[in-house]
Structures are given as C-alpha cells and as structure tokens.
Amino acid sequence: MIRDAGVVITDQEAKNIEVVDFGLSNLKAEGVQVLTLFSTERIAAKVLVLFPRQTEPEHWHPPVGDDPGKEETVRVIDGIVRFFVPGADNMKHGVIPRGKDNDYTVRHEITMRPGDHITLEPGTRHWFQSDDRGAVMYSFSSCVRDALDQFTDPNIERATQICD
Ligand code: ZN
Numbered sequence: 001m002i003r004d005a006g007v008v009i010t011d012q013e014a015k016n017i018e019v020v021d022f023g024l025s026n027l028k029a030e031g032v033q034v035l036t037l038f039s040t041e042r043i044a045a046k047v048l049v050l051f052p053r054q055t056e057p058e059h060w061h062p063p064v065g066d067d068p069g070k071e072e073t074v075r076v077i078d079g080i081v082r083f084f085v086p087g088a089d090n091m092k093h094g095v096i097p098r099g100k101d102n103d104y105t106v107r108h109e110i111t112m113r114p115g116d117h118i119t120l121e122p123g124t125r126h127w128f129q130s131d132d133r134g135a136v137m138y139s140f141s142s143c144v145r146d147a148l149d150q151f152t153d154p155n156i157e158r159a160t161q162i163c164d
Helices: 011-015
Strands: 018-020 032-039 043-050 055-060 072-078 081-085 108-112 117-120 126-130 135-142
Touching: 011 032, 043 055, 043 126, 072 081, 081 117, 108 117
Parallel strands: none
Antiparallel strands: 018 032, 032 043, 043 135, 055 126, 072 117, 072 135, 081 108, 081 126
16 A cells, blocks of 8 residues: 555565554554654654554553653545544544444544645644545654553553464
C-alpha cells in the first residue's frame, strides 16, 4: 500500500514495518502499521497505514518531564481518513468499533483526503479510521515516546507481547 501510494521505501524498510495491535488481538478492527523513516532525539517521520476500516484507537501524547508532550502532524497521502478530535459530535461516517463506546470519547469528525493534514497539540485526544479503501499517511512529530502514549481503552498495551 505504501508503494502503491507513490512513497519510495527500501526493501529493508519494508521488512521493518511495525504491525501494532495495541495488545487487543483484533488487528483488522483496531490497529495500525507503522514504518519509522527516522526518529532522533528531537524529531521523527513515519508512514502510517490503515487497512480498510481499520481504526487507530483513541489516545493522546502526555507531557514527559520538562517536555509538553509530542506534537504530531498527520498528512494523508492516499485514501480517505476520518479524524476524530475534541469538539461538537458531528460523527457521520465514523464507526465506533463494536462494544467500544466508552473507549472512543471524542467524536468531532474531520474528513481528510490526500494532501490534507492536521496538527495535534500535545495532550489532545484523537483517533482515526480509514474508509473502505484503506489509507496511507505521513506522521511528522517531535520526539517519539510511543510507550508513554495514553489510551482511553484501559485494555491497551502499546508494547506488543506475542504469546504462543
Ligand atoms: Zn497520536
């Protein structure tokens, strides 16, 4: 999907794509695929892929020490993405994953198409979902500390554990 979207990546990068199910073991519904292009002490760039109707669960980037938390800009490369942030509930196209009403609390829907981007200030709750075709996005951000991200769903564990 990344290459089909016109983004050049090496074979090694393709092998390093991280498949994140947030410990929920329901990847098709809730998950994201992440290719980290680079990540330094100060900035990072990633490519995010959502499969059709896949949802990145609601989360926010908390302050860490003296740092106010990760600021993130997501830009759509291919596909249609519904982004949800705090504000008036105007959810129209978005679908809350089954049985997860309490875990998706922000419902102000923003439709994003290729070339659109959104900047999320630190601490802002957000979640996003692709339409029936899936989507490819860039994520540009300040220093990444994924392990410290906070999720509304208490069952989420950001670090994947693989069990036999
Ligand atoms: Zn985020």
